[in-house]
Amino acid sequence: MSLLTVEKLNVRFATPDGEVHAVKDLGFDLAKGETLGIVGESGSGKSQSVLSLLGLLADNGRAAGTARFENRDLLALAESELREIRGSRISMIFQDPMTSLNPYLTIADQMTQVVREHETVTRQAARERCIEMLEAVRIPEAEARFNRYPHELSGGMRQRVMIASSLLLNPEILIADEPTTALDVTVQAQILDLMRDLNDRYGTAIILITHDLGVVAGLCERVLVMHEGELKERGEVRDIFYRPQHDYTRRLLDAVPRLDEERVEKLAAGAGSGVVPEAGEALLTVDDLKVQFGIPGDGLFAGTRQLRAVDGVSLSLAAGETLGVVGESGCGKSTLARAIVKLVPKSAGRVCLLGREMDALDRETLGEMRRSLQIIFQDPLASLNPRMTVGDIVSEPLWTHRPELDKGSVRQLVTEVLERVGIGGHQLNRYPHEFSGGQCQRIGIARALVLKPRIIICDEPVSALDVSIQAQIVDLLMDLQSDFGLALVFIAHDLAVVRHISHRVMVMYLGTIMEVASREDLYERPAHPYTRALISAVPIPDPDLERSRERELLSGDLPSPLDPPSGCRFRTRCRYAIDRCAAETPKLELLDSTLVACHRADDLRRG
Amino acid sequence: MLRYTVRRLLGAIPTLLILIALAFFMIRAAPGGPFDAERALLPEIEQNLRAVYHLDEPLYLQFLRYLGGLLQGDFGPSFQYRDFTVTELIMAGFPVSLRIGGLAMLLALAVGVTVGSIAALRQNTRIDYSVMSVSMTGISIPNFVMAPMLVLVFAVYLGWLPAGGLGDGSFANLVLPVISLALPQIAYISRLTRGSMIEVLRSNFIRTARAQGLPERKILLRHALKPALLPVVSYLGPATAAVITGSVVIEQIFSIPGLGRFFVQGALNRDYTLVMGVVVFYGTLIVVFNLLVDLAYAWLDPKVKYA
Numbered sequence: 001m002s003l004l005t006v007e008k009l010n011v012r013f014a015t016p017d018g019e020v021h022a023v024k025d026l027g028f029d030l031a032k033g034e035t036l037g038i039v040g041e042s043g044s045g046k047s048q049s050v051l052s053l054l055g056l057l058a059d060n061g062r063a064a065g066t067a068r069f070e071n072r073d074l075l076a077l078a079e080s081e082l083r084e085i086r087g088s089r090i091s092m093i094f095q096d097p098m099t100s101l102n103p104y105l106t107i108a109d110q111m112t113q114v115v116r117e118h119e120t121v122t123r124q125a126a127r128e129r130c131i132e133m134l135e136a137v138r139i140p141e142a143e144a145r146f147n148r149y150p151h152e153l154s155g156g157m158r159q160r161v162m163i164a165s166s167l168l169l170n171p172e173i174l175i176a177d178e179p180t181t182a183l184d185v186t187v188q189a190q191i192l193d194l195m196r197d198l199n200d201r202y203g204t205a206i207i208l209i210t211h212d213l214g215v216v217a218g219l220c221e222r223v224l225v226m227h228e229g230e231l232k233e234r235g236e237v238r239d240i241f242y243r244p245q246h247d248y249t250r251r252l253l254d255a256v257p258r259l260d261e262e263r264v265e266k267l268a269a270g271a272g273s274g275v276v277p278e279a280g281e282a283l284l285t286v287d288d289l290k291v292q293f294g295i296p297g298d299g300l301f302a303g304t305r306q307l308r309a310v311d312g313v314s315l316s317l318a319a320g321e322t323l324g325v326v327g328e329s330g331c332g333k334s335t336l337a338r339a340i341v342k343l344v345p346k347s348a349g350r351v352c353l354l355g356r357e358m359d360a361l362d363r364e365t366l367g368e369m370r371r372s373l374q375i376i377f378q379d380p381l382a383s384l385n386p387r388m389t390v391g392d393i394v395s396e397p398l399w400t401h402r403p404e405l406d407k408g409s410v411r412q413l414v415t416e417v418l419e420r421v422g423i424g425g426h427q428l429n430r431y432p433h434e435f436s437g438g439q440c441q442r443i444g445i446a447r448a449l450v451l452k453p454r455i456i457i458c459d460e461p462v463s464a465l466d467v468s469i470q471a472q473i474v475d476l477l478m479d480l481q482s483d484f485g486l487a488l489v490f491i492a493h494d495l496a497v498v499r500h501i502s503h504r505v506m507v508m509y510l511g512t513i514m515e516v517a518s519r520e521d522l523y524e525r526p527a528h529p530y531t532r533a534l535i536s537a538v539p540i541p542d543p544d545l546e547r548s549r550e551r552e553l554l555s556g557d558l559p560s561p562l563d564p565p566s567g568c569r570f571r572t573r574c575r576y577a578i579d580r581c582a583a584e585t586p587k588l589e590l591l592d593s594t595l596v597a598c599h600r601a602d603d604l605r606r607g
Numbered sequence: 608m609l610r611y612t613v614r615r616l617l618g619a620i621p622t623l624l625i626l627i628a629l630a631f632f633m634i635r636a637a638p639g640g641p642f643d644a645e646r647a648l649l650p651e652i653e654q655n656l657r658a659v660y661h662l663d664e665p666l667y668l669q670f671l672r673y674l675g676g677l678l679q680g681d682f683g684p685s686f687q688y689r690d691f692t693v694t695e696l697i698m699a700g701f702p703v704s705l706r707i708g709g710l711a712m713l714l715a716l717a718v719g720v721t722v723g724s725i726a727a728l729r730q731n732t733r734i735d736y737s738v739m740s741v742s743m744t745g746i747s748i749p750n751f752v753m754a755p756m757l758v759l760v761f762a763v764y765l766g767w768l769p770a771g772g773l774g775d776g777s778f779a780n781l782v783l784p785v786i787s788l789a790l791p792q793i794a795y796i797s798r799l800t801r802g803s804m805i806e807v808l809r810s811n812f813i814r815t816a817r818a819q820g821l822p823e824r825k826i827l828l829r830h831a832l833k834p835a836l837l838p839v840v841s842y843l844g845p846a847t848a849a850v851i852t853g854s855v856v857i858e859q860i861f862s863i864p865g866l867g868r869f870f871v872q873g874a875l876n877r878d879y880t881l882v883m884g885v886v887v888f889y890g891t892l893i894v895v896f897n898l899l900v901d902l903a904y905a906w907l908d909p910k911v912k913y914a
Contacts, residue, residue, distance in 0.1 A: 056817055087819035094818075099811040103910055104833045113829065114819045149909040165819065 002029040003172055003205055004053075009065035009075075011048045011057065011229075022048045022061075024229040030173065033203040037220035037237070039210060039252070041466040045229040046209045050175050054090060055082045070172075088118040091166035095178035097158035101150040107134075108146050111165050118169055133164040137194055140556075154557045155329075156187035160194070167198065174198075175207045180215060184328040184493060186554045189537035192219055193553065211467060213256050214539030217241060218546040225249045237543045255468040257500040259523070259538045282316040282352075283454050283487050284340070284373070289313045289349035291332070291339045295562060307562050309335040311511035312349075317455065320481065322488040324502030324519075326495055326534065330558050332511040333491045334378075337459045340489070341375050354454065371401050374448035378460035380440035384432040384447075391428035394418060394446050401451055413450060421446045421476060438469035442476065449480065457489045462497060474501050495538050499523055507531050510561055510569040517594040527596040527605060530570045568599065576600050608905070608912075612898065619894045623887070627677070630886040631670055634879055641686035641877045660686065673883065682884040687876045693884035696869055701888075703773065704858065704865035708850045710785045715792035715846070720839065722793070723800025724827070727835075730805055738797065745794030750853050754787040754860045771861040784861045788853050792846050796839055804835040833907060840904050844897035851889050 011023035023045040030036050040046040052063035053074050067074040069090070074082065086092075094100040102110055108127070111134075115126040127146075134142035137160040150158055159179060166174055176195065180188035196219060199206055208220055216223055216237065223240045225233040225248065233246040244250045291310040310332045317323050325333045338344045340351055342358070351358045353369050361369060377383035384393055394414045398405060405413070415425040421442040423435075432440055441461060448456050458477065462470040478501060480486055492498050498505055505522045507515040507530060515528040526532045529552075536552040554573050559565055565572045571581040578600065586597045591605065598604075640662070642653055657663045661672060676683055682693035726738040761783060762770035774780040807813065808831055816826045855867035862868075866885055873881035905911040 054818060056814060083820045083822060085820070086817070087821075092818040094811060094815060096811060100815045102812040102816070102830050102834075104908065105830070109829075113821065113825070117819070117821055117825070151910050162815075 003032045003034075003069065004030040005066075005068040006049075006053070007066045007068075009049055009052065009063065009067065011045065011052045011061060011063050013058070014060045014062075022229050023052070023063075026065075026226075026229075026231050028224055028231070028234060030205055030207065032172070033199070033205055034222065035199055035206045035208065035220045037208045037210065037216035037223040038226060039213060039216055039223060040226035041211055041252075041468060043228065044226040046226050047177050049226075050092070050177065050207060050209060054086050054092060054175075055079065056092075084118070087114055087166070087171075088169040089171055090173040090175065091169070091171045092175040092177065093159070093162045093166050093179050096182050097155055097162050098150075098182065100162060101158055103150055106147055106149055107153075107161055111146075111161070111168065114165055115168050129168060130164070133168055134161070136167075137161075137164045137198075138190075139164070154187075155183050156190060156557060159183060159187075159191055163191075163194065163198070167202065167204065170202060171204060173205045173207065175209070177209045178211070179208070181210070181212070185495065185534065185537040186328055187557070188215070189539070189551070189553055190555075192539070195219060212539065213241075213253065213467075213541035214546065217541050217543045218539050225252065241541065241543050252468065253541065255471040256541050257471065257474070257494075257496040258542075259496045259499060259535065259540060281318050283319055283354060284315075284317040284489075285350075285352045286313060286315045286340060287350040287352070289336065289339060289351065290347045291335050291344060292347040305562055308511050308564070309561065310339060310346075313508070313511075313513055314349075315506060315513075315516070317487045317489060319454065319487055320485045321504070322481065322490055322502045324498035324505040325489060325491045325508060326493060326498050326505060327508035328534075328558055329493065330510075330561060331508040332561075333508050334459050336508070337375065337457045337489065337491055341370075341373055341457060343375075367401070371397075371451045372454040373457070374451060374453040374455070375457040375459060376441070376444045376448050376461050379464055380437050380444055381432055383444055384440055386432055389429050389431055390418070390423070390435075390443055393432070393443060394450055397447060397451050414446075417446045417450045418443070420480075421449070436469075437465050438472060441465065441469075441473055445473075445476065445480070449484075452484070453486070455487045455489070457491070459491050460493070461490075463492065463494065470497060477501065495523075495534060507534065510558065510564050512569060513588055513595075513597060514570065515594060515596045515598075516588070517596075521592070521594050525594075525605070527591055527594045527601045528570075528598050529574050529576050529600075529604065533573075568597070576604060608902070612902070615898050615901070619891075619898075622894060623890055626890045627674070627883070627887055628670070630883055631673065632666070634874070634877070634882050635666060637877065639877050641879060643877070660684075677887065682887070683880040685873075685878055685881045687873065687878040687881060693880050696881060697866065697884055697888055700864065700866035700869045703863060704851075704854055704867060707781060707784050707788060707857070707863065707865065708847075708854050710781065711788035711792065711850055711853075712843075712846065714785060714789040715796055716839070718789070719793045719796025720800050720836065723797035724804050724832070724835070726797065726801040727804035727808065728827070735801075739801065742794035742797045745790045746798075750787050750791060751856050751860065753790060754783070754857060757783050757787055758860075771863075773863050784857050784863060787860075788850060788857050791853070792850065795842065795846070799838050799842055800835060803838045804831060807831045807835045810834075837904065837908060840900060840907060843903075844893070844900045847896045848893050851893070 006029065007027045009023055009026040010021070013020040013022055026049050028036070038046045038049070048057065048061070051057050052061065053067050057063060063075055065075060069085070074085070108130070111130040112123065112126040115121060115129055131142050131146055134146060139145055139157060139160050145153060145157070150161070153161065179195070180191050183191065192215060195206060198204060208216065210216060220237050223235065223237050224231055225240065225246065227248045232248045233240065233244065240249060241253065244253060289310055290308065290312055293307045293309060294304040295307050296304055313336055315323060325336065327333050335344060339346045353373055356369070358366060358369065391411070391414055394417065395410050398410050398413065415428065418428070419425055423439060423442055423446065432443065435443065461477070462473050465473060474497060477488065481488060490498060490501055499519060502519050504516065504518055506513055507528065509530050514530045515522065515526070517527065522531060523535065526535055533552045533554045537554065540546045540549070552575070556573055559572055565582070567583055568574070568577070568581040568586050571577040574581070580599050584599070586599045588595050588597045591601050642648060642656055648656070661669055673683070682697070685691050685693050685696055688696060722738055726735045729735050758770050761768045768782055769780050772780065813826060813830055816830045854865060855870055858865040858867035859871050869881060870885040872878070873885065
């Protein structure tokens with residue numbers, strides 16, 4: 001028997017620009033204890049459709065249709081009746097656990113009020129039930145954390161708290177709206193594992209809304225594919241993945257870069273894939289780079305403590321080469337990027353650009369040298385000045401670095417480079433907010449490209465974009481690389497994307513390098529336990545493979561970089577750690593063709 | 608927290624020094640002196656008076672002497688109110704000013720926050736628009752215009768309330784001065800509350816609270832009010848300064864024997880020490896109050912940690 005039956009659901013928003021029809025005639029049903037995935041890109045109406053079921057649309061939204069749940073039509077219920085269902089019969093968790101919990105109330109306040117709103121229980125009983133639930137979602141030291149504020153917990157912990165609050169009243173349905181999108185892969189794997197387990201244990205039906213097909217493959221029994229408000233396809237998860245009927249589903253599947261698949265070879269000859277460049281031809285070398293931040297201590301006379309964001313990183317980069325840099329958030333990869341281009345001051349180490357040490361240069365030469373080293377940023381819209389037109393944004397570097405150019409030639413150069421990245425020259429006078437996220441990132445790339453640099457540092461350039469757009473941007477970067485012989489440093493937390501684009505990959509953890517290897521070596525024969533865990537945490541968009549493969553899940557969170565573990569920094573989360581790991585910091589050493597910092601890498605490779 | 612407080616208090620010293628120096632040299636630069644208004648004194652007597660009050664010394668020496676006195680908590684004798692020290696005058700006037708100013712602040716907070724929240728909840732309705740236009744009027748009309756108008760209506764035409772004076776300090780005597788002092792603050796605070804409340808009500812954690820089935824009233828009181836009040840708390844520092852400035856005018860209009868009135872009288876009579884005393888006293892008060900506001904902010908917002 002079906003638990004929830006949705007028919008002819010239509011959601012419309014009244015906007016100043018006219019009506020927006022966000023969800024069109026959506027119909028689906030959900031059985032008791034079932035896991036249903038709703039997949040689509042941003043703007044597909046997947047979130048709005050479930051928000052409308054609980055009456056949580058924005059004020060200008062209207063829902064029509066029927067949604068039968070326990071013999072009642074959710075869409076026809078009065079606010080007070082709906083309120084009894086929310087949080088108790090049907091509960092919901094959201095994408096961003098940072099902002100979805102109230103930062104001004106303790107976890108205890110936020111959780112107990114849910115229980116006490118729906119049931120008449122004593123404060124003490126509510127408290128006990130909450131702590132029990134926190135333990136059920138595997139929060140260590142639940143009782144101590146219960147009285148903390150959300151910002152004192154990590155992102156993963158916060159999402160666990162959200163899940164625990166939503167399960168307090170044993171709901172029939174848990175709606176999870178992109179529950180892992182804001183989290184690291186390692187934490188995502190933990191949360192998905194937890195949701196699977198809770199579904200088994202409590203029989204709670206789950207509606208999982210996501211753009212990530214890998215997540216769906218591992219968790220869901222049935223899948224709906226939505227696009228522009230319409231249901232494109234629905235079916236069993238294996239049918240959707242192995243026998244997709246609709247074109248859009250196929251396109252979506254093709255766009256996903258897969259960890260278990262070979263890279264589409266797009267690079268021109270000369271940039272030999274996987275070949276570690278020989279010494280001497282390096283465009284960029286970084287030698288023992290350190291970046292420290294002073295954190296003021298507590299107490300009247302406490303000194304400043306040093307946060308070592310980057311602690312001794314060396315790398316080199318040859319023309320036409322892409323070096324991928326991966327690691328969990330907080331590993332120092334973005335700080336590394338910024339220190340290389342001197343956006344943050346380094347504390348120690350050397351950076352040589354085109355064979356010249358950057359520190360030794362005078363201001364003028366340094367300015368000139370900077371032309372050859374450009375950077376593009378993570379948040380495409382936020383990194384473009386909203387008050388400047390696209391033409392101004394892209395021409396600005398030229399005014400600084402090539403003042404000899406006249407207006408006409410600047411305009412011509414800007415038009416050329418914009419067209420090269422796929423933005424038509426007629427859009428020169430538009431402002432950033434008139435473009436989509438993917439287009440904004442193209443503009444960011446154009447801004448970096450206009451000076452004809454030799455090296456571009458890409459700091460999470462695609463993390464904020466939809467899968468299909470990600471693929472386009474990555475393809476664009478690879479095309480540009482082969483056209484101009486660019487060297488790229490590609491920073492990302494998504495290992496699949498990094499595999500797609502990189503020749504060599506560097507894995508960072510708490511400011512240090514764990515492993516550097518060619519792409520083939522890293523993904524086929526990862527030497528460091530941390531690399532193995534990272535790879536194992538990435539969900540594969542293939543239901544059978546995803547469900548059958550063995551995982552090396554990482555437990556717990558990243559330790560505080562203020563107080564890193566002694567010896568090997570990874571040892572507190574490493575299942576292979578031995579006494580020596582705590583006593584002695586492993587050096588980066590060559591194992592076959594891989595550089596790895598692990599005392600046990602040799603044993604592990606031999607099995 | 609302690610470290611922060613100590614640092615802030617140390618940082619207040621140069622602020623106060625600059626304030627004292629500015630006030631000291633400005634009042635001295637003003638034409639006339641403390642003994643000019645009375646009928647002409649014999650030159651010897653004036654000479655003696657000036658010697659007693661050290662007014663015959665070079666200005667810098669007088670300044671240092673004044674600072675030295677301040678360090679010992681001595682504001683000096685008043686020139687005008689003979690037989691009284693400035694400290695005694697402040698102790699007499701401040702309780703009256705505190706009562707009026709404190710009541711005005713409380714009224715402004717209570718009314719401003721309530722009205723602002725209502726406007727936010729009824730955003731873009733007639734209620735919202737009327738509340739906001741009334742408060743804009745409150746901001747635009749200065750209190751030296753508003754106060755006489757209130758007196759005209761409620762004391763002269765309607766005869767409900769006394770027109771001025773403290774009388775026996777009863778409630779009726781306080782109503783008009785407190786309201787005239789509070790009105791601009793009510794206007795500011797309601798606009799601040801409305802803006803921040805609208806922003807908070809759009810945030811994700813309010814959506815979470817709704818999804819958990821909490822009724823709107825609890826969402827407002829438990830989840831939204833505290834964060835929405837943060838900008839208002841920040842404004843309390845400047846608001847205190849505004850109320851103190853306002854009280855100088857209001858006490859004059861309503862003939863209330865508060866510190867503000869002493870200040871105006873002192874300035875007119877070139878009562879150097881009295882003017883200096885009130886400036887230093889209020890300056891210190893504002894500095895301390897701003898520190899308290901910042902500490903209250905940290906207490907309200909668990910993410911703010913001062914170190």
